[in-house]
Amino acid sequence: MKSFEYGDREIGTAEVFFGVSNMVIGFWILTLPRSLATITNSSDGWMSIVLGGGASLAIGWLIASLCKRFPKMGLMEMTKSVANRATANVVAMLFACYTFLFVSYETRGLANIAKLYLFDRTPEEAICLFFLLVVAYGVAGSSAALLRLNLVFLPIVLLILLLVLAMNIPFLNLNNLKPMFVTDWKDLLKGTKDTVFSFLGFEVILFYNAWINRPQKVRRAVLGGLTIPFTLYLLVFFFVIGIFGSEVTKNTLYPTAELAKQVEIPGGFFERFESIFFTIWTITLFSTTAMAFDVTIIALRSLFPKTKRITWVIALCPIAYLAAMQPQSVTELDILGKWISYAAIAIGWGIPSLLLGAAMMRGVRGNGCAS
Amino acid sequence: MSETASEDKRGENYVFSDMQENIGHIRRMLGDPADLVIRIISIGGGERSCALVFLSGLSDKAVIDEQIVRQILKAGRIGQEDSGLEISEVLGGLRNETMSVSQVLEVNLWSDVIKAVLYGDTAMFLEGADDALLVGTQNWKERSIEEPPTEALVRGPREGFTEKIETNVGLIRRGIRDMNLRFVSYTIGRRSRKTLILTYIQGIIHPGIVEEARRRLDTIDIDDAPESGFIEQWIEDSFLSPFPQLLHTERPDKVRAALLQGKAVIMLEGTPFALILPTTFVALIQSPEDYYERWMIGSLIRLLRYFAVFIALFLPSVYIALVSFHPGMIPFKLAFSIAAAREGVPFPAVIEALLMEGTLELLREAGIRLPKPIGQTIGIVGGLVIGEAAVQAGVVSPIMVIVVAITAISSFAIPSYSAGISFRMLRFATMLAAAALGLFGIILTFIMISIHLVRLKSFGMPYSTPVAPMFTSDWRDLVVRSPVTFLTRRPQFMQTKNANRASKRGKRT
Numbered sequence: 001m002k003s004f005e006y007g008d009r010e011i012g013t014a015e016v017f018f019g020v021s022n023m024v025i026g027f028w029i030l031t032l033p034r035s036l037a038t039i040t041n042s043s044d045g046w047m048s049i050v051l052g053g054g055a056s057l058a059i060g061w062l063i064a065s066l067c068k069r070f071p072k073m074g075l076m077e078m079t080k081s082v083a084n085r086a087t088a089n090v091v092a093m094l095f096a097c098y099t100f101l102f103v104s105y106e107t108r109g110l111a112n113i114a115k116l117y118l119f120d121r122t123p124e125e126a127i128c129l130f131f132l133l134v135v136a137y138g139v140a141g142s143s144a145a146l147l148r149l150n151l152v153f154l155p156i157v158l159l160i161l162l163l164v165l166a167m168n169i170p171f172l173n174l175n176n177l178k179p180m181f182v183t184d185w186k187d188l189l190k191g192t193k194d195t196v197f198s199f200l201g202f203e204v205i206l207f208y209n210a211w212i213n214r215p216q217k218v219r220r221a222v223l224g225g226l227t228i229p230f231t232l233y234l235l236v237f238f239f240v241i242g243i244f245g246s247e248v249t250k251n252t253l254y255p256t257a258e259l260a261k262q263v264e265i266p267g268g269f270f271e272r273f274e275s276i277f278f279t280i281w282t283i284t285l286f287s288t289t290a291m292a293f294d295v296t297i298i299a300l301r302s303l304f305p306k307t308k309r310i311t312w313v314i315a316l317c318p319i320a321y322l323a324a325m326q327p328q329s330v331t332e333l334d335i336l337g338k339w340i341s342y343a344a345i346a347i348g349w350g351i352p353s354l355l356l357g358a359a360m361m362r363g364v365r366g367n368g369c370a371s
Numbered sequence: 372m373s374e375t376a377s378e379d380k381r382g383e384n385y386v387f388s389d390m391q392e393n394i395g396h397i398r399r400m401l402g403d404p405a406d407l408v409i410r411i412i413s414i415g416g417g418e419r420s421c422a423l424v425f426l427s428g429l430s431d432k433a434v435i436d437e438q439i440v441r442q443i444l445k446a447g448r449i450g451q452e453d454s455g456l457e458i459s460e461v462l463g464g465l466r467n468e469t470m471s472v473s474q475v476l477e478v479n480l481w482s483d484v485i486k487a488v489l490y491g492d493t494a495m496f497l498e499g500a501d502d503a504l505l506v507g508t509q510n511w512k513e514r515s516i517e518e519p520p521t522e523a524l525v526r527g528p529r530e531g532f533t534e535k536i537e538t539n540v541g542l543i544r545r546g547i548r549d550m551n552l553r554f555v556s557y558t559i560g561r562r563s564r565k566t567l568i569l570t571y572i573q574g575i576i577h578p579g580i581v582e583e584a585r586r587r588l589d590t591i592d593i594d595d596a597p598e599s600g601f602i603e604q605w606i607e608d609s610f611l612s613p614f615p616q617l618l619h620t621e622r623p624d625k626v627r628a629a630l631l632q633g634k635a636v637i638m639l640e641g642t643p644f645a646l647i648l649p650t651t652f653v654a655l656i657q658s659p660e661d662y663y664e665r666w667m668i669g670s671l672i673r674l675l676r677y678f679a680v681f682i683a684l685f686l687p688s689v690y691i692a693l694v695s696f697h698p699g700m701i702p703f704k705l706a707f708s709i710a711a712a713r714e715g716v717p718f719p720a721v722i723e724a725l726l727m728e729g730t731l732e733l734l735r736e737a738g739i740r741l742p743k744p745i746g747q748t749i750g751i752v753g754g755l756v757i758g759e760a761a762v763q764a765g766v767v768s769p770i771m772v773i774v775v776a777i778t779a780i781s782s783f784a785i786p787s788y789s790a791g792i793s794f795r796m797l798r799f800a801t802m803l804a805a806a807a808l809g810l811f812g813i814i815l816t817f818i819m820i821s822i823h824l825v826r827l828k829s830f831g832m833p834y835s836t837p838v839a840p841m842f843t844s845d846w847r848d849l850v851v852r853s854p855v856t857f858l859t860r861r862p863q864f865m866q867t868k869n870a871n872r873a874s875k876r877g878k879r880t
Binding site for chain 2: 012014015114118119122126127130131134137138141142145146148149150151152153268269270271272275276279280282283286
């Protein structure tokens with residue numbers, strides 16, 4: 001150790017683990033039970049979750065392998081060493097666009113739920129504005145600090161979610177789960193697609209790879225980080241179906257938040273627990289949004305190295321705000337979300353897989369790679 | 372002056388050989404002040420004479436009378452001109468044989484002489500000698516060692532630092548009799564010339580911290596540092612942060628514990644407040660008593676303090692948010708009684724809260740300024756009477772008074788005074804956010820405070836350790852204070868060179 005510095009340019013294994021979890025947990029967990037209940041019958045959606053989770057674990061393994069193969073390199077440098085500079089620029093630009101749209105989508109989604117559960121009169125425009133301002137403050141600092149923030153936030157988020165589930169145990173009706181195995185495999189696969197959507201986001205680790213200090217542990221960290229949302233999705237799905245039944249779930253906009261509505265705090269300090277639940281849920285939505293925004297800026301700065309981070313923050317915030325204001329209804333927002341997810345699968349999962357394949361065929365490796 | 376000095380080959384930066392000229396010079400340099408005492412005595416009643424120069428308020432008269440003047444008067448042969456001794460031998464004799472004082476220095480630079488006299492030492496000029504003797508006679512009326520009023524404990528040593536730095540160094544040494552305890556001294560202040568001491572234990576502390584602390588201390592260049600707060604503000608990492616990045620304390624036991632954890636401590640002459648660096652957020656909430664009491668008590672009290680921090684920061688804003696944005700969240704019966712109590716109140720909840728919080732801050736500030744016996748009375752009168760009258764007059768609701776009172780009590784439960792002030796400041800920010808956006812505003816401020824804490828550093832150490840970055844082994848001393856037999860390692864986040872502070876299974880017998 002040269003000097004007393006906890007480097008701002010270094011990301012440890014715990015940060016990767018918590019970062020991946022917190023990035024994946026976000027908006028989708030609130031709606032996932034509904035979309036699965038719409039497609040599959042009874043409680044069979046769990047098979048879709050297992051399939052989707054398995055697929056994302058596999059992709060997670062691929063992406064982590066790519067990171068491990070090119071230690072201390074961001075996606076841009078990886079692409080450069082596998083293909084060429086032009087390809088790298090295109091990839092970075094694609095990533096920047098997708099993550100940037102993701103920021104707008106998350107912001108608007110948050111405003112929608114906030115309107116539903118917290119406010120009756122405050123306009124969505126104001127909610128989005130203040131949320132984006134806080135995101136801008138978060139992104140203005142170093143990326144390492146942003147990832148470190150997950151160490152504080154994820155435990156709070158997990159705590160509140162597990163609390164909601166634990167308090168719902170008395171309402172659980174196991175008969176709602178029956179019958180099992182009654183869904184066509186085609187529908188299961190359709191459900192898998194929706195599950196896969198809810199696992200998107202962890203590919204941002206490709207950009208943070210440049211600062212990961214222990215590349216040999218990155219695979220374990222990414223897969224470990226993915227198992228947390230995996231478990232949560234399964235748990236939440238079982239609880240939602242077990243409590244509301246398949247039919248009710250189909251017609252509820254945010255079934256997971258409805259779980260919180262059921263909770264009654266012993267002693268009666270507060271009523272309408274869903275407001276508290278959603279308030280705390282804002283934290284994880286913030287982390288997801290901020291990390292996505294951070295990746296946008298990292299990607300753009302790798303294209304234009306001379307521009308300062310703060311310049312990008314100031315320049316992009318108004319655009320993100322305007323983009324977030326575009327969808328006119330929940331349906332339009334859902335369509336935007338779908339398209340972003342397709343883009344994420346193509347850009348975030350497809351490109352790295354191709355890269356890994358190309359790298360293996362050509363035998364390209366990063367510097368200082370042990371094995 | 373220049374004429375006489377020019378006779379001396381060494382120039383006027385050096386002590387002259389003529390005693391009268393020396394006396395004249397020092398008089399001119401100091402502007403002939405009233406407290407300058409000059410005493411000319413003949414050595415042992417002989418022909419040789421010498422002059423003693425000191426400042427009456429700073430020097431110990433008893434030592435000068437008994438150990439210097441009397442001894443010189445009694446000195447034998449060396450005072451005679453025909454003793455056959457060289458003038459330097461006479462000076463050496465005076466130094467080694469005559470005076471019974473432990474600290475004597477021989478110097479020839481005027482700057483050293485003036486500095487010593489200003490510190491309270493006595494300068495002695497011997498007729499004919501071009502060296503001066505500096506005799507250690509510093510003495511300063513000192514407050515006795517008392518229990519620090521701002522950091523009282525139920526259980527723990529009843530000693531606190533004083534304004535005298537030698538005493539403070541002694542207090543630390545008395546608790547750590549380790550030869551690796553290091554004291555690096557600095558002179559701070561172009562005019563005040565105060566002593567500042569950086570303390571650490573070599574072999575425990577990470578050398579990077581010492582290096583960084585010394586680098587920052589070296590940059591200090593001011594007229595005067597009246598209090599260690601000046602030093603704190605000069606060397607802190609971020610002046611925009613509401614949080615203190617160096618912890619100040621009056622308790623030697625707290626300082627000793629910090630040193631043994633691998634931290635460094637800065638002490639300044641003239642103030643009982645020592646600075647501990649680096650500091651983390653968690654350290655603001657810990658108190659030495661956590662360790663003196665048994666672990667269950669210590670842990671519970673600590674837990675209570677975390678709760679107090681939460682209340683001090685968020686309770687008024689939660690009240691505002693609930694009353695003005697989410698009345699549905701308040702339990703039905705309570706909602707009725709709140710609504711009934713707020714019936715006649717003409718203001719929205721946020722104005723009500725700001726009014727009461729503002730009054731309370733005023734009372735607190737006034738309580739400090741007032742003479743001690745009145746201060747408490749005013750506190751009670753102000754608190755009770757104003758609260759009662761405000762409710763009676765329908766300016767605020769009784770619930771608001773309860774909220775404000777609980778918040779105030781909670782903010783006093785935080786052991787670090789300056790951290791308490793930070794939370795008070797942030798409380799007003801959260802109140803405004805709650806007034807604008809309700810619970811959503813509160814969570815946004817919480818997120819912003821968290822971002823700030825994670826980003827903040829104190830001497831290269833992240834402020835949010837051991838949570839982020841994570842050091843799970845240090846969590847046994849985070850919220851729960853584990854039994855002392857389990858706390859066998861020094862904090863891992865301090866990256867100490869010596870990791871163990873206790874042997875794992877105790878001493879084998």
